Amino acid sequence: MTVAFAFLAGMTLVSALGVVLSRSVVHSALFMSGSFLGISGFFVMLNAPALAAFQVLIYVGAVTVVILFGIMFTQRPQVRRYRTIINRQFWAGFLVAAGVGAFLAYVLSAEDWGGTKPGNGPRQVAAFGRDLLGVSQGAEVFTLLFEVASVLLLVAVVAAIVVSRRKMGQGIDRGVRE
Amino acid sequence: METFLHLLEIEPIRLIISFAAVLFLVLNLAAVLTMAERKVSGYIHLRYGPNRVGPRGLLQPAADVFKLFTKENVSPGRSDLWVFLGAPIAMFIPAALVWVVVPFAPDAVVADINVAVLFFVAITSIGALGVVMAGYGSRSAFSLLGALRGAAQMISYEVPLILSLLGVVMLSGSLSLVDIVKAQGDTIWTWYFLPQLPMFVTFYIAGLAEVKRVPFDLPEGESEIVGGFMVEYSGMTWALIQAAEFASMAVMSSITVTLFLGGWQPPLPFLDLGNFNWVWFGIKTALIMFTLQWIRWSVPRLRMDQLMDLGWKVLVPITLIWLFVTAGAMLIF
Numbered sequence: 001m002t003v004a005f006a007f008l009a010g011m012t013l014v015s016a017l018g019v020v021l022s023r024s025v026v027h028s029a030l031f032m033s034g035s036f037l038g039i040s041g042f043f044v045m046l047n048a049p050a051l052a053a054f055q056v057l058i059y060v061g062a063v064t065v066v067i068l069f070g071i072m073f074t075q076r077p078q079v080r081r082y083r084t085i086i087n088r089q090f091w092a093g094f095l096v097a098a099g100v101g102a103f104l105a106y107v108l109s110a111e112d113w114g115g116t117k118p119g120n121g122p123r124q125v126a127a128f129g130r131d132l133l134g135v136s137q138g139a140e141v142f143t144l145l146f147e148v149a150s151v152l153l154l155v156a157v158v159a160a161i162v163v164s165r166r167k168m169g170q171g172i173d174r175g176v177r178e
Numbered sequence: 179m180e181t182f183l184h185l186l187e188i189e190p191i192r193l194i195i196s197f198a199a200v201l202f203l204v205l206n207l208a209a210v211l212t213m214a215e216r217k218v219s220g221y222i223h224l225r226y227g228p229n230r231v232g233p234r235g236l237l238q239p240a241a242d243v244f245k246l247f248t249k250e251n252v253s254p255g256r257s258d259l260w261v262f263l264g265a266p267i268a269m270f271i272p273a274a275l276v277w278v279v280v281p282f283a284p285d286a287v288v289a290d291i292n293v294a295v296l297f298f299v300a301i302t303s304i305g306a307l308g309v310v311m312a313g314y315g316s317r318s319a320f321s322l323l324g325a326l327r328g329a330a331q332m333i334s335y336e337v338p339l340i341l342s343l344l345g346v347v348m349l350s351g352s353l354s355l356v357d358i359v360k361a362q363g364d365t366i367w368t369w370y371f372l373p374q375l376p377m378f379v380t381f382y383i384a385g386l387a388e389v390k391r392v393p394f395d396l397p398e399g400e401s402e403i404v405g406g407f408m409v410e411y412s413g414m415t416w417a418l419i420q421a422a423e424f425a426s427m428a429v430m431s432s433i434t435v436t437l438f439l440g441g442w443q444p445p446l447p448f449l450d451l452g453n454f455n456w457v458w459f460g461i462k463t464a465l466i467m468f469t470l471q472w473i474r475w476s477v478p479r480l481r482m483d484q485l486m487d488l489g490w491k492v493l494v495p496i497t498l499i500w501l502f503v504t505a506g507a508m509l510i511f
Contacts, residue, residue: 026314030261033307053296061303062333068310069329072322125293125353 004045012038025071033064050125196288200277207428208421209239215424215471222475249413254316257410262315266411266418269308272301273425280432281356283442283456294355295347298433299340302388305426306332309397309407312419316410324406327482328390328397334486335387335394338493342381345374345497345504346437359441366445371438373507376500378438380493385430387489389423392474396482431466435459439466 011034018031036059043052132142186192213228217235220227229235253262279294281287291297306329313325347353349370350361362369371378387394398406408419435441439462442455451457480488 024258026258026261030307030311049291050293050296053293053300057296057300057303060307061300061336065303065306065310065329065333068307068314069326069333072310072314072326 001045004041008038008041008045011035011041026068029064029067029071032067033060036060036064050128193288197278200288201274204274204277204425204428205421208424209243211424211428211467212242212420213238214467215474218468218471219475222472243417246414246417251413251415252410254318254410256317258315258317260315261311262410263415265308265312265315266415266422267308268311269305269422270418270425272304272308273422273429276301276429276433279355280429280436281359281441282459283453286442286453286456287356290354290356293353295343295353295358295437298355299336299343302339302426302429303332303336305388305422308422312411313407316407318410320403320405320409321407323403324397324399324409327399328407331387331390331394331396331485334489335384335493338380338489338497339384339388341494341497341501342377342384343437344501345377346370348501348504348508349373355436355441359436359443362440362443364440364443364447364450366440369438369440369443374438374500374504376496378434380497381438382434384489384493385434386470386473387485389426389430391427391470393477393480394485395479396485399479427470428463428467431470432459432463434466435462 015031015034015038019028019035022028022031036055040052040055040060043049043055133146186195213235216238217227227235228238231237231241253259276298278288279291279297281290309328309332310325313321313323313328316322346358350358352358352361386392390397396406398408403409408416411419440458442459444450444455444458449458
């Protein structure tokens with residue numbers, strides 16, 4: 001268990017460092033998928049296979065691929081210099097990161113975790129789904145969040161159409177005319 | 179012998195040995211499918227196909243593997259070496275990993291996880307990453323074009339693929355492939371391909387696009403971009419990409435069989451073979467794989483816009499409508 005944890009933590013951290021420090025944007029995106037895979041490994045260790053599958057499906061399978069797709073469409077392969085990576089905002093960024101880290105460490109260590117053990121959550125997928133949709137006894141706030149997220153996606157889709165549509169009388173109009 | 183058999187039931191040993199067996203199966207399947215592909219193409223073209231090595235050319239896979247092992251592994255001078263070499267691995271591992279949740283016979287499954295359908299969808303979605311890596315790592319225009327086509331195609335067809343699974347999940351009320359197979363019963367007319375016929379067809383077509391086989395082989399596009407994302411590969415790396423392609427084709431067939439065609443269930447109750455029901459699983463999977471090869475030599479390649487139209491304007495609406503029909507039918511009956 002400890003060995004697996006050390007392996008996953010090392011994989012996540014090294015990949016995360018790779019995202020920040022690698023000189024090519026494509027390498028950063030690939031390192032990011034490694035980091036996401038490490039996190040899904042943590043979910044498996046915590047007896048939450050559904051969350052692990054969602055992590056892989058959404059972050060590795062969709063987000064990273066779309067990011068790579070965008071990079072390859074918009075730029076030619078190029079190399080960043082370390083001067084641009086470690087720029088003038090180094091100390092400000094370092095302070096913010098250290099502050100957030102210290103705050104999280106304080107909150108998480110001050111919290112009384114009591115008898116919490118990995119795997120105590122609802123492992124049944126059906127119960128998990130009911131909790132998420134608010135039809136069980138628990139809090140119903142997740143239904144609202146679910147709907148808000150879908151509205152956000154709708155806005156994004158409409159925005160994509162508006163941005164990508166050609167204006168009238170500009171270039172070849174191959175899209176749908178209003 | 180008894181103690182040895184008991185040893186096989188202890189948990190980590192069972193998992194490791196069964197996973198090694200599945201990996202062995204996948205690698206050999208890829209070799210055999212390569213020969214099957216050439217033989218089927220031969221008979222469809224009214225010729226013999228490979229017939230020099232062994233009786234009727236049956237030992238051709240061994241010769242192919244030996245040739246590929248001894249070939250030099252060339253990489254382009256300007257290639258991004260780590261990405262270039264990592265891409266075949268990133269394509270092969272997902273294709274081999276999905277076999278972990280496929281039930282071969284009653285109680286014969288490597289890992290019966292309760293979210294197996296989700297696992298299948300998640301793992302297949304990584305495959306696009308390997309294609310993008312291969313295209314970028316090669317640093318060649320044809321590779322990049324192929325990879326862009328591949329990524330666009332695989333992301334688009336994941337939508338109808340996932341939506342067409344939902345009908346089966348609704349009918350069986352479970353995300354575990356073992357439960358889904360059990361719920362389908364041992365007669366041919368209780369399998370899910372009849373009540374879910376539009377979903378079955380959609381899943382089959384989307385699966386065909388997901389494994390990049392012929393009417394949807396734009397990422398490879400031999401006649402226009404000379405092999406697409408795999409144009410720079412040679413020797414073992416090329417063999418690994420081919421193995422990944424054939425393994426994912428076999429995975430897609432086996433998942434089609436598991437979800438819609440009753441998995442290891444016999445077609446009629448008196449044909450039940452007990453523990454040997456894997457024979458039924460094998461026969462059905464082989465039939466589906468044969469139809470995939472049949473299509474390859476019968477249907478011309480789609481254009482990019484036709485591909486996107488088929489995915490978004492035909493398959494997605496069909497699955498959405500049939501989801502409503504299924505939900506309504508479940509509400510009434």
